[in-house]
Each structure stands twice: as structure tokens, then as C-alpha cells.
Amino acid sequence: xxxxxxxxxxxxTDGRIGVLRTPHGDIETPCFMAVGTQGTVKAxxxxxxxxxxxxxxxxxxxxxxxRPGADIVKEAxxxxxxxxxxxxxxxxxxxxxxxxxxDLRHITEEGVTFSSHLDGSKHMISPEKxxxxxxxxxxxxxxxxxxxxxxxxDEKTIAEAMHMTHRWLERCxxxxxxxxxxxxxxxxxxxxxELRKESAQFVDSLDLPGxxxxxxxxxxxxxVMYDMLEKTVPYLSKNKPRYLMGVGTxxxxxxxxxxxxxxxxxxxxxRIARNGTAxxxxxxxxxxxxxxxxxxxxxxxxxxxxxxxxxxxxxxxxLINANEMLAATLLSFHNIYYTNHxxxxxxxxxxxxxxxALRDEIDALYA
Amino acid sequence: xxxxxxxxxxxxTDGRIGVLRTPHGDIETPCFMAVGTQGTVKAxxxxxxxxxxxxxxxxxxxxxxxRPGADIVKEAxxxxxxxxxxxxxxxxxxxxxxxxxxDLRHITEEGVTFSSHLDGSKHMISPEKxxxxxxxxxxxxxxxxxxxxxxxxDEKTIAEAMHMTHRWLERCxxxxxxxxxxxxxxxxxxxxxELRKESAQFVDSLDLPGxxxxxxxxxxxxxVMYDMLEKTVPYLSKNKPRYLMGVGTxxxxxxxxxxxxxxxxxxxxxRIARNGTAxxxxxxxxxxxxxxxxxxxxxxxxxxxxxxxxxxxxxxxxLINANEMLAATLLSFHNIYYTNHxxxxxxxxxxxxxxxALRDEIDALYA
Numbered sequence: 204x205x206x207x208x209x210x211x212x213x214x215x216t217d218g219r220i221g222v223l224r225t226p227h228g229d230i231e232t233p234c235f236m237a238v239g240t241q242g243t244v245k246a247x248x249x250x251x252x253x254x255x256x257x258x259x260x261x262x263x264x265x266x267x268x269x270r271p272g273a274d275i276v277k278e279a280x281x282x283x284x285x286x287x288x289x290x291x292x293x294x295x296x297x298x299x300x301x302x303x304x305x306d307l308r309h310i311t312e313e314g315v316t317f318s319s320h321l322d323g324s325k326h327m328i329s330p331e332k333x334x335x336x337x338x339x340x341x342x343x344x345x346x347x348x349x350x351x352x353x354x355x356x357d358e359k360t361i362a363e364a365m366h367m368t369h370r371w372l373e374r375c376x377x378x379x380x381x382x383x384x385x386x387x388x389x390x391x392x393x394x395x396x397e398l399r400k401e402s403a404q405f406v407d408s409l410d411l412p413g414x415x416x417x418x419x420x421x422x423x424x425x426x427v428m429y430d431m432l433e434k435t436v437p438y439l440s441k442n443k444p445r446y447l448m449g450v451g452t453x454x455x456x457x458x459x460x461x462x463x464x465x466x467x468x469x470x471x472x473x474r475i476a477r478n479g480t481a482x483x484x485x486x487x488x489x490x491x492x493x494x495x496x497x498x499x500x501x502x503x504x505x506x507x508x509x510x511x512x513x514x515x516x517x518x519x520x521x522l523i524n525a526n527e528m529l530a531a532t533l534l535s536f537h538n539i540y541y542t543n544h545x546x547x548x549x550x551x552x553x554x555x556x557x558x559x560a561l562r563d564e565i566d567a568l569y570a
Numbered sequence: 571x572x573x574x575x576x577x578x579x580x581x582x583t584d585g586r587i588g589v590l591r592t593p594h595g596d597i598e599t600p601c602f603m604a605v606g607t608q609g610t611v612k613a614x615x616x617x618x619x620x621x622x623x624x625x626x627x628x629x630x631x632x633x634x635x636x637r638p639g640a641d642i643v644k645e646a647x648x649x650x651x652x653x654x655x656x657x658x659x660x661x662x663x664x665x666x667x668x669x670x671x672x673d674l675r676h677i678t679e680e681g682v683t684f685s686s687h688l689d690g691s692k693h694m695i696s697p698e699k700x701x702x703x704x705x706x707x708x709x710x711x712x713x714x715x716x717x718x719x720x721x722x723x724d725e726k727t728i729a730e731a732m733h734m735t736h737r738w739l740e741r742c743x744x745x746x747x748x749x750x751x752x753x754x755x756x757x758x759x760x761x762x763x764e765l766r767k768e769s770a771q772f773v774d775s776l777d778l779p780g781x782x783x784x785x786x787x788x789x790x791x792x793x794v795m796y797d798m799l800e801k802t803v804p805y806l807s808k809n810k811p812r813y814l815m816g817v818g819t820x821x822x823x824x825x826x827x828x829x830x831x832x833x834x835x836x837x838x839x840x841r842i843a844r845n846g847t848a849x850x851x852x853x854x855x856x857x858x859x860x861x862x863x864x865x866x867x868x869x870x871x872x873x874x875x876x877x878x879x880x881x882x883x884x885x886x887x888x889l890i891n892a893n894e895m896l897a898a899t900l901l902s903f904h905n906i907y908y909t910n911h912x913x914x915x916x917x918x919x920x921x922x923x924x925x926x927a928l929r930d931e932i933d934a935l936y937a
Contacts, residue, residue: 499645
């Protein structure tokens, strides 16, 4: 059900083009997943998310578990039906979200107890519970419940978190039964090449339909992240999709693909949109700035998205200034379109073996 | 250029069906105009506004004059181009808006001086200035700059405001030159039948392309408003469109049409949407309420709009609860669709002479 086929391989990099089959349709990789934390890609209808070129979106288990509750989503017929999205969905496991709660959570071998950021109520998520929630949500791809470690952790802490992640992965695999849902394991190991290798080998050995790389883009310099990718990817089966979690700025997407990553997700596209910023062929522009007051050109003159075809910088700046919600809608649409379009350009470059030139172009704008 | 043709007349009421030609297309009347105060119908793209069935929208001169400024809208090529709306636009004159500033404004024969609600800066809008701004905005229909009076004003105050409105209307007409823009006069006269008659006769005598009724729905009981309509409409030329400003709830729309009104505008559809309320065939429902937590039916089971075909009450309630902007988008779309659909039902009822039955149905739900 989750067959992954590699269609083409880059000659001079580790990049490849593939297709992942899921119950809600095929995903062409490399691909970017927009994030729909609370059952909606913020400020966009699902129709717009499709028009922006998205093939798959991400849902957050932690948020949906707390609100509206996995029981309600299940009763609605699953997350696809609940939120009116008939294409593939990947759900994270809640691991990173509860880790991010800091003092509000406590990790034991059994799982993580934590206080809700909404109302302080106490909860426990274990590997089994995360599987159950994700099975209730009914995503196409479920993620293993993992243990993160802070970017500045010592080796012992990182190793302990990694080994616990491995034990939890076995529990996730043992508990997970839903056949129309793929379970992906997650590699941890901090910024330690040896641990990354050990983790990748262990995760890969469980022979799941896909493998993810977690614990990167947590504050380390980009070259360190790229180095860790190079120390991890070689130990992940070539014939399985590789998903780099929580990454996506334009430069990281190109650099990730070059290192053999197939799937990405990131909130930055919609977050900077709500803050008045657009990705463009000229780099990031902060449309809220006064310089765009009388700029009657599109957000990106080289973009052919609906927003760029119909609205100007001056208009969108006015909307931001006037606190009109439409600003977030138009900018979110554009930024997701831009990113999906970049993935399409990456594929073309991969086919034509010009990925390094594209990397140089995007790095000059974004790195 | 602004020909108005009456296509059908109701047999048992004063209602009629007509078509008003404008430079941006024909408007079938009776019609409802959604309000785009700051150059956007809040939370909706113009594409959605069209899909919700809107033929014409309203823009606010006061708001657009202050932000982004009429000069910027003019430079953008006019309000249609600025906001990406190629159908007709009506702009109000700013008269009601500055009146509503209360202590922040001062009315003299020349015009109104006021302090901006945004930054306290001082401004003056006169009849001529209002015309100039509206000509710069380039709406299809401009409204005369009028003087309102409070709902509880004494007869002398109402009469003075009305007479000043008449003098200002002559100044508006004398100043207004844009041939691709119609100027509508506004009847005032408070809740006084004699003054309403005098005002209607005066405004009608100027032979403008359309006549509006202002100063209603300002806090008076609905029967008083209906009575005032009956005292006003007979003195407005039958062959010109009649616009009842700032009205409509569903019941007032039907009651207005029965009394010979052709055009309406109201912010309530989008305002209650942002507050979590939907118009439905069962009356108003407050979707944010807990009772809809597990209600997997559409907002309105009898509605065939995109929102009702694709989203449930439980989902929309979740969005409201989670402070997701999409809630306002979905509810605004539905409420405007509902209202435009009601106007279509009114037309059918008018043709079939069943308007009174429709009134009874809508009154039972909304009055």
C-alpha cells in the first residue's frame, strides 16, 4: 500500500525523484508539506492549499489530541473528512511538541506526562498512546513517538534520549496495526556523527515504510545540520522515503534534497506570511515596510500564482496595515505556492543535473 | 450609462425586479451588497465574494481616505484594480462614518472637521471633498455627502440636518463630473413622516440616477423603520433604483423589498460571522456553542454553498475555539451566500406573488 518507487537519480548529488503511494493518492518526491497544526493550514481553505500545489499536509497530534480531541476527529470520520482534505496527511507523534513544553513535561520510560498549554490539565502520551491517537486521526503516515534532546545536551543525555527513542520505536511498531497507515521511524542522535550512524542503522533495521530524521534544525548552524545529514542518510535504505522533520527554508530544501532527503515540512512559510513577509525570486521581502506603499507590482514579479497575478504589494501592505485577515491569507498562499514551485524546480534541476547551480542561486538569496 | 429597467412588478406588494447597468456590469435588483470597508470584504478573497453570489460590493470612503489614502488607490488604477474586484462597487460618502465619530467631529455649513480614529490627525470632508475622493476611488456609484441626526433628535435638529443634507446634495451634484460614476442622493428626515416626504421630494427632484434612504436602522423599532419606508418610497421615482442604506438582516431585506426597495447593504453578515454565528434555514445559530461539538452536519442542511457542502458545524466550532482565522472565512462566506440566496428567493417569490408567505417564513426565524 505504501510502495515507494524511485524514478530518477541525480548524477552529481544524492538527490532523487520518487513516488510514494498512499491511500489518499500518490506523492511525488522530493516534496514539501505545509503544516496544518490545528486541522487547518492557517488562513487557507483546503481548496486554496490544493491550488497552492500541495500534495500532502502535516497535522499535529499533540494539538489535535488536546483540541478538539482525537475522539471527535475519529467520530467525524477521521482528520481528512473533519478538515475537508482528501489528499494524503502525515501526522507527527507529539514527541517534539511535548518536549518543547520544557518544565511542563516529565519523561519516563513509560512515556511523557505533561500539562496542557491550553488549560494546564494533566496528560500522558506514551508510544502506544501516540499510535492510538494517530490511528484515530487516520493520517496516511504516522510518526513514531520519539525523545528529543536539547541542542546543547551532553553526549550522555543525547545517547540516552536516542536509546529511549529506539525502545519506543519498537513499542510503536508493536502497537501499530492500522494497515492503511504507514509508520515512519525517527532517527535521533543530536549533533554526534557516531550516534547518528547508530540511530540510522537501528531505525532502518526495523524495515518500516519510511524513515525520518529528527532533532535537526534545533538551533545548530546550517553547515552542522548538513554535515549530520551526510552522516545519517547513507545508513537509511535507498528504496525508502527519507523525511527531514521541521525543515524548510528555501536554501535548506535544496541542500536537503542534494543530500538524499525526499520529504520536508515547515511552519515558516505560513508564520512569516502572518508577519507580513513573502518569499520571492528576489529573496525575502517584508511587505509591511513603508517602501512598498506605492509599489503596484506583484509580491514576486516572476511568480504566476493567483495572488501575484491579481494583487499588488501596495494592496497587501495596506491589508497588513489595516489589520485585515486577508493579508495572511494572500501571503500564506503565495509562500506555500513559492515553496511547492521551488520543489518543482528542484525536480527539474535534478533531471537536468543542474541542482548545484540552483543551490547557488537559492543560497545567494536565502542562506 | 446607468440605465435602470424594471423587469417585473409584484402584484400584491411594492416590490419589483430590475436591472441597473453600470460600467462594471449589470446588477439585478433587489440586491444585497456585502461591505468591504477597508478595500476587502473581511476574511474573503474577491474570488470567494463572487462565488458567494455577490454582484456588487460597498467600499467606505472615510476608511479608504484615511488608509491607504485616495491618492494611493487612484495611483493603483482605482479601487476595482487596487482590490481586484472587477464587478460594480458603490462607495458611501463618509457622511455616516464621520457622524458616528461623535465628539471627534464638528459639523459646519462648509463640511465636517474631524479627528481620525486611527491617529487623531485632523481632517475636513466637505461635499466637494467627498465627491473628489469618490471620483479618485472610481466606484460605479458614489453617494452624496449627507448629514445624519441621532435617533433621539428633536424635530428642529432633524429638520436642520435634512436641509443641510439637501444643500450639500446640490453642491455634490454641482461638483460631481465623472461620467462613468453615478451619484445617488440620500433622503433624511429622521422618524418624521412629513420631513421624510419633504426630503424624498427634494432628492427626487434633482433627477439623479438613483435615490437612497439614509438615517434608518439607527436604533428605532423595526415597525417604525417600515412605516418610514412607506412614508418615503412613494415620493421616489419608480423608474430609479432605491437604496436603503445600512440595512440588512434577513427579515428587513424581505420587508424592505415589499416596500419598494431595490438595494441594501449591511455589515452584519460578516460581523456575526467573525463572532461565530451563521444564518441558516433554521434561523441564527451560534456555532461556537458547546452543543455543536459533535454536530457533524453542515451549518445549514438546506444550503448548497461550498462551505455547507464541505465543512461541518463541529469543525467550524473547533476552528473558532482554536482561534483559527479560517472560521471567519467560512462563516463569512456562508452568511453572504445565504443572504444572496435569500435575495434570489425574494425575486422568485416576487414573480410568483408569494412574497408575503416568504416574509412570514423569514419573520418567524429572524424578526
